[in-house]
Amino acid sequence: MYAAHDFRSWMRHSRAEQDLTQEALAERVGCSVETIRAFEAERRRPSRAMAERLADVLLLPSEQRAAFLRLARSFAEHAPATPPAPLPEAQLAAAPPPPLPRLAAPPTAFIGRDAELASVIERLRDPACRLLTIVGPGGIGKTRLAVQAALAWQSETNGEAAMVLLAQVGALEHVAPAIAEALGIALPPRLAPEAGLLHKLRDRSFLLILDNMEHLLDSAPLLSSIMRDAPGVRLLATSRERLRLSSEWVFELKGLSLPRHDTR
Secondary structure (H helix, E strand, O other): OOOOOOOHHHHHHHHHHOOOHHHHHHHHOOOOOHHHHHHHHHOOOOOHHHHHHHHHHHHOOOOHHHHHHHHHHHHHOOOOOOOOOOHHHHHHOOOOOOOOOOOOOOOOOOOOHHHHHHHHHHHHHOOOOEHHHHHHHOOOOOOHHHHHHHHHHHHHOOOOEEEEEEOOOOOOOHHHHHHHHHHHHOOOOOHHHHHHHHHHHHOOOEEEEEOOOOHHHHHHHHHHHHHHHHEEEEEEEEEEEOOOOOOOEEOOOOOOOOOOOOOO
């Protein structure tokens, strides 16, 4: 049984045990390679949800999981007191944004929702559609439809698409950091998370999937701000309820219809 006294060593050892490169680990947990490198260099602290995903992907035994999560959330307390000198603002502005984490295609075939997929893609093609919410009960296939539509949109437009998993985000103040983490964005320390996120997104152009928004309906003002301040960012949400924004387009996903049998 392996257990390190620092998060960096534990993460590197566990990744080596699973024969994963930093790139492969980033793809499996749904973040950028730079985020993994920052974790392993102890320059960034993972959120609770990200630490949970890391523990899952690294196949940590149950008896080690609690200690791993505790280290993941506490290592920043022992970071060096003197941070590296920040880059000049002009140099920061000139640096190109990092590529988004690749949206992975599901391993199984997409069956039975061709009409719904075509309808969602048609809405995404409309420049007036900045926020599209796929609404339906739990387990009906909203997430899978959103991913398939984003992959098709990505292929059709040669654009970028990314996904934020919000099911484990329990508080409104954690929404902006969760989006930044999923996109591999380091938020400016001098700004509030929402302001920092808007600052980072304002010149970007991509499709962002916001998965499981139903318990975060009060975060709608942040989505409005993204659409206002980042005109190149389009939002594709999944939710059991409408987000109740005036700019929202809604696609209601129904259950699959049963095939008709000839009883003659």
